[in-house]
Amino acid sequence: MIELNKDNFEEEVLNFDGKVVVDFWSESCDHCMEIMPEVKKLAEEFADDFKFAKLDIKGNRRLAIGQKVLGLPSIVFYENGEKVEHLSGEDLEPEDIRKELEARA
Template sequence: MALELNAANFEAEVLKSDIPVLVDFWAAWCGPCRAIAPVVEQLSTEYAGKVKVGKVNVDENRELAQQFGVMSIPTLIFLKNGEKVDQVIGFTGKADLEKKLNAIL
């Protein structure tokens, strides 16, 4: 299950993570965010122990969204060693997300 990320736990869970992290920036009112949510949950289960998967509600964590330059949602950001290595904006299929995850493992 994807972690709920916020300003309080973001540094420890994401920036200091010893494994790659996929962060899903989303909002409850966003249709494409709801569409991609099951895919993100599947990836969090399938990549458990290899990739950490977290979600940031942009309405509750505007400062994190601004920090990463999130202008449209959903935005999925891939981080490794605390550094952004890739991102996807908008709904993206599971196969494409798996390719990106495998590339950073």
């Protein structure tokens, strides 16, 4: 998974011609840390269809807010630079992410 920050977000996500999944997370978000291993497995499984990246909101809070990410964890789907889906919340499960990946693959 690509590590995103304010310096490479535009290039890796907004200017990318294809499908990108961004995991917005924080070390202080217990649920983020809990689902991260499953998100990494999904990244490997769906690597042929999607570019996977993650953005630690620590130090990138303005960028996250600019993307309308106000809660964690947030999994945001982009196609050709356009935000097309946003999954978020304490009840977010890896199976929810899998269903969205399968629908968009």
